Amino acid sequence: xxxxxxxxxxxxxxxxxxxxxxxxxxxxxxxxxxxxxxxxxxxxxxxxxxxxxxxxxxxxxxxxxxxxxxxxxxxxxxxxxxxxxxxxxxxxxxxxxxxxxxxxxxxxxxxxxxxxxxxxxxxxxxxxxxxxxxxxxxxxxxxxxxxxxxxxxx
Amino acid sequence: xxxxxxxxxxxxxxxxxxxxxxxxxxxxxxxxxxxxxxxxxxxxxxxxxxxxxxxxxxxxxxxxxxxxxxxxxxxxxxxxxxxxxxxxxxxxxxxxxxxxxxxxxxxxxxxxxxxxxxxxxxxxx
Numbered sequence: 001x002x003x004x005x006x007x008x009x010x011x012x013x014x015x016x017x018x019x020x021x022x023x024x025x026x027x028x029x030x031x032x033x034x035x036x037x038x039x040x041x042x043x044x045x046x047x048x049x050x051x052x053x054x055x056x057x058x059x060x061x062x063x064x065x066x067x068x069x070x071x072x073x074x075x076x077x078x079x080x081x082x083x084x085x086x087x088x089x090x091x092x093x094x095x096x097x098x099x100x101x102x103x104x105x106x107x108x109x110x111x112x113x114x115x116x117x118x119x120x121x122x123x124x125x126x127x128x129x130x131x132x133x134x135x136x137x138x139x140x141x142x143x144x145x146x147x148x149x150x151x152x153x154x
Numbered sequence: 155x156x157x158x159x160x161x162x163x164x165x166x167x168x169x170x171x172x173x174x175x176x177x178x179x180x181x182x183x184x185x186x187x188x189x190x191x192x193x194x195x196x197x198x199x200x201x202x203x204x205x206x207x208x209x210x211x212x213x214x215x216x217x218x219x220x221x222x223x224x225x226x227x228x229x230x231x232x233x234x235x236x237x238x239x240x241x242x243x244x245x246x247x248x249x250x251x252x253x254x255x256x257x258x259x260x261x262x263x264x265x266x267x268x269x270x271x272x273x274x275x276x277x278x279x
Contacts, residue, residue, distance in 0.1 A: 084197030089209040
């Protein structure tokens with residue numbers, strides 16, 4: 001007693017598509033997590049710009065939880081990356097506004113990725129429904145196929 | 155599952171899977187190029203907002219090497235142009251793969267007598 005080959009093929013195809021979408025969603029969620037991490041770092045940099053002033057004493061990390069004491073020479077010489085492999089020396093206010101712009105750009109990227117995740121989740125949901133319908137149809141066909149010989153016997 | 159298919163259909167199905175893989179690679183490359191382009195454009199915009207007398211640095215690995223404003227501007231300008239061409243090329247490549255995929259899919263469905271209605275909607279799916 002074999003199930004309808006076409007139906008089984010369709011189910012297999014649907015489950016593969018659902019799996020592919022789920023994997024893509026996982027990747028996109030990882031992207032969102034790393035973008036949020038970037039935002040956290042920007043927030044920390046902005047906080048440092050607010051707190052620090054020329055002549056302030058700071059502990060500079062050397063790595064391995066070792067630090068060396070240093071003095072901020074000039075808070076009007078903050079070097080901020082512009083992207084594209086370039087950085088510019090700016091005063092702390094200009095540096096803060098560059099960081100704000102970066103944060104806004106990342107916000108936009110997070111929104112885009114989340115919209116993509118929502119679309120994919122919706123698509124996966126529709127495919128799940130299709131798979132359920134296909135499975136129900138196959139079960140009905142199976143039951144009908146089982147009943148036919150019984151009807152013939154009576 | 156695929157064992158029941160006639161050899162020609164089996165071959166077409168393998169070609170279809172290869173195309174799907176190719177499409178994913180092209181899509182990934184295009185996404186990376188678009189991201190690089192967006193970053194270079196943002197940097198160029200930011201450069202427009204700062205004075206030409208500003209001390210500029212070029213990122214070389216972990217180092218920041220001092221450079222001229224004009225050099226930075228010209229380099230970013232060139233980078234944007236190159237990346238625009240790259241994105242355009244990859245877009246054409248993606249379209250071409252999509253067309254190949256669709257025509258191959260039709261051939262396969264004809265071969266299987268229209269029974270392949272459950273095939274995926276496209277290589278990007």
